[in-house]
Amino acid sequence: MHELAEVGYGRLSIEAVARRAGVGKTAIYRRWSNKLEMVLEIVSDVAGRSVPLPDTGSFAGDLQLLMMIVSRALQHRIASQIIPDLMAEASRNPQIAETLQKALRTHQQAVGEKLIGQAVTRGELPPGTDPEVAVDLILGPLYWRLAVSRTPLGDDYLETLIRVVTAALKTG
């Protein structure tokens, strides 16, 4: 993970990974036959870990907690280097693209179903709320700001974003 974050997938070499891990190249090759296989397993493993989904008892609380978790994760040094790199690699490597998309969609669906489902059950959101649009609306602005335009969140940013996203979803 550290080597990948530092040099990127394109420049990643099995030799450098072995050196950093303090093992011989053969130890790496016993487990993975090439760097694509190695990276795919690491990505599947990390992406497959279930994100702790909030249940604070109210949609406002759940949304606030989720946005805090996501904004911290996106600002993490390793994540902020590995994520864009894998995205780039995915645009020209179908196997990486498939692994990433499968992981993202599974998470996204779980978040949508749980967070929005709970809120609809509690009567906080209208029954027809589209979970896909909801998740894009919750994750998109944070991702855009922290991972793309890389603008620091201002003091009231999260608060304002939570308020407008809640208003958006309440109108259906």
Added chain:
Amino acid sequence: MHELAEVGYGRLSIEAVARRAGVGKTAIYRRWSNKLEMVLEIVSDVAGRSVPLPDTGSFAGDLQLLMMIVSRALQHRIASQIIPDLMAEASRNPQIAETLQKALRTHQQAVGEKLIGQAVTRGELPPGTDPEVAVDLILGPLYWRLAVSRTPLGDDYLETLIRVVTAALKTG
């Protein structure tokens, strides 16, 4: 641009660019001393072109037009390969990061000021509307969906997104 889209920044070579352009390596080196300089100039040039900002006479119309422009651009084959690649490179190359961020912020500010400013003047959005949050809310979900989770837009997706984003901004 085509060579960059195909192989990515990490694997881009001046030799291959020269070959594709049908010129000698020296012709490239006369203009740029290395590949970083070359890519920075191309990115500044493309990113610096002003995006045609819509003025359809209503916020609903402006928003719809902007979202259509953005979603088409993000689905463009060259853009969908070059953007993630430059993002990845930016995470470890401060010069690329600065060039990209400057371009993104300039556009983002222009869009925010014009689109939101017009709507506030027309009385369609409340006077205190935060243009930064507004732009993140407009671009973020589309970027997340098309460039990150790479999920095709469903039939009613844009329509629903426009409706909820408008509702969000109207509540301030």
